[in-house]
Amino acid sequence: MYHNEKILSIGLNLPLGFFEENLYAYTMTSGKDVFMNTYHRLPVIFTRGQGVYLFDVNGKRYLDFTSGIAVNCLGHNYPPLVRAIAEQAAKFNHVSNYFQSDVSVVFAEKLTRAAGMEKVFFGNSGTEANEGACKIARKYSLKKYGAGRHTIVTLKGSFHGRTITMLSATGQDKFHGDFSPFTEGFKYTPCGDIAALDRALDNTVAGLFIEAIQGESGVIPQTSAFISVAARLCSERDILLMFDEVQCGMGRTGSFLAASAYSVKPDVATLAKGLAGGIPASAVLVGEKAADVLTVGDHGSTFGGNPLAAAAGLVVLDAVNNEAFLTEIVRKGERILRIIRSWDSPSVKAVRGRGLMLGVDITANAWDVMTACLQKGLLLLSAGQNTLRFLPPYIITDEEIDAGLAILRECL
Numbered sequence: 001m002y003h004n005e006k007i008l009s010i011g012l013n014l015p016l017g018f019f020e021e022n023l024y025a026y027t028m029t030s031g032k033d034v035f036m037n038t039y040h041r042l043p044v045i046f047t048r049g050q051g052v053y054l055f056d057v058n059g060k061r062y063l064d065f066t067s068g069i070a071v072n073c074l075g076h077n078y079p080p081l082v083r084a085i086a087e088q089a090a091k092f093n094h095v096s097n098y099f100q101s102d103v104s105v106v107f108a109e110k111l112t113r114a115a116g117m118e119k120v121f122f123g124n125s126g127t128e129a130n131e132g133a134c135k136i137a138r139k140y141s142l143k144k145y146g147a148g149r150h151t152i153v154t155l156k157g158s159f160h161g162r163t164i165t166m167l168s169a170t171g172q173d174k175f176h177g178d179f180s181p182f183t184e185g186f187k188y189t190p191c192g193d194i195a196a197l198d199r200a201l202d203n204t205v206a207g208l209f210i211e212a213i214q215g216e217s218g219v220i221p222q223t224s225a226f227i228s229v230a231a232r233l234c235s236e237r238d239i240l241l242m243f244d245e246v247q248c249g250m251g252r253t254g255s256f257l258a259a260s261a262y263s264v265k266p267d268v269a270t271l272a273k274g275l276a277g278g279i280p281a282s283a284v285l286v287g288e289k290a291a292d293v294l295t296v297g298d299h300g301s302t303f304g305g306n307p308l309a310a311a312a313g314l315v316v317l318d319a320v321n322n323e324a325f326l327t328e329i330v331r332k333g334e335r336i337l338r339i340i341r342s343w344d345s346p347s348v349k350a351v352r353g354r355g356l357m358l359g360v361d362i363t364a365n366a367w368d369v370m371t372a373c374l375q376k377g378l379l380l381l382s383a384g385q386n387t388l389r390f391l392p393p394y395i396i397t398d399e400e401i402d403a404g405l406a407i408l409r410e411c412l
């Protein structure tokens with residue numbers, strides 16, 4: 001027997017002898033011993049998923065309103081995705097970027113077309129894509145205007161990733177603590193404050209980096225007025241307009257890029273989470289202005305654009321880049337908003353968002369509600385102390401939405 005008592009001690013209520021009977025070679029622990037303690041984890045261990053459901057080691061079913069933080073956008077075990085990954089793995093799953101693979105060429109072509117952009121660079125994570133975007137803005141400015149015009153402006157409340165540089169880019173003080181010295185050349189301006197934005201975009205600035213809907217800090221959509229002024233100022237001042245679509249892109253808010261809902265075209269857009277439906281992948285997409293900024297040797301990635309991720313990404317792209325599918329995402333989101341508003345509950349202070357990226361401000365502690373929902377078989381995320389975040393798979397049905405919301409209502 002590999003497994004140990006620790007697993008029993010984290011509240012899973014496994015029947016004694018479960019592992020032996022099932023011949024499971026579990027080496028899992030509570031997570032606290034072998035993993036660095038970087039996540040506040042809920043007490044559940046999953047073994048498989050199907051559609052919008054995950055199943056734990058006891059076989060208990062959970063309705064997944066999280067998609068692994070906007071990643072499994074087509075749900076779990078989506079048959080065309082499983083097939084594409086298996087078929088690709090049986091051909092080859094890696095070739096270095098000194099060569100090309102058939103599947104990544106097709107993926108690059110289809111993705112740039114779907115996003116209305118010119119070129120793409122593939123990476124593996126959102127943070128990595130955002131670093132690429134900032135490199136592009138700095139080099140664009142350096143080559144055109146010389147040194148000293150390298151600042152990237154980001155928004156207060158933003159989240160751009162976990163490397164030292166992307167922590168610098170992130171406009172939240174709580175991320176600027178223990179890891180100094182941080183990368184220089186970032187400054188923050190408040191969401192929605194047009195006068196402050198005008199002042200911030202001075203002649204030291206190379207790029208403006210925006211999340212159309214801020215995810216981590218509470219599902220905060222930017223206003224149309226703010227985005228359209230931002231786009232105008234960037235165009236007038238030749239500052240690259242960059243959208244971090246790591247969380248809100250790939251159809252999550254009901255348009256392929258969330259920026260399109262504001263009728264603006266970014267110079268640079270980054271994608272990650274949902275891009276390959278659960279296989280690690282990210283993309284930096286560039287429009288005409290920035291298409292040829294990076295040249296040989298400027299940037300690279302060992303794994304970026306690997307055939308396995310590309311094969312998975314093609315399946316997601318084919319499903320998502322479809323008007324009827326995107327319209328359904330909007331409809332489902334509006335339905336959720338309508339239902340929660342109809343509760344007229346004193347526990348719910350506000351509900352907002354677009355498509356299937358929604359935030360619910362509650363009077364209770366979000367973590368307490370998430371824990372209660374978990375016990376009743378519903379997975380939720382938080383985005384701040386008193387905000388619940390919904391990022392369900394796009395394939396969720398109205399019945400599944402109703403079932404999840406019924407659990408939430410009960411727990412609230």
Ligand SMILES: Cc1ncc(COP(=O)(O)O)c(C=O)c1O
Nearest residue numbers: 125126127159160161215246247
């Ligand atoms: C908007 C945004 N940008 C960047 C990141 C970082 O992405 P990753 O964790 O894939 O590096 C995240 C992750 O939550 C995000 O939400």
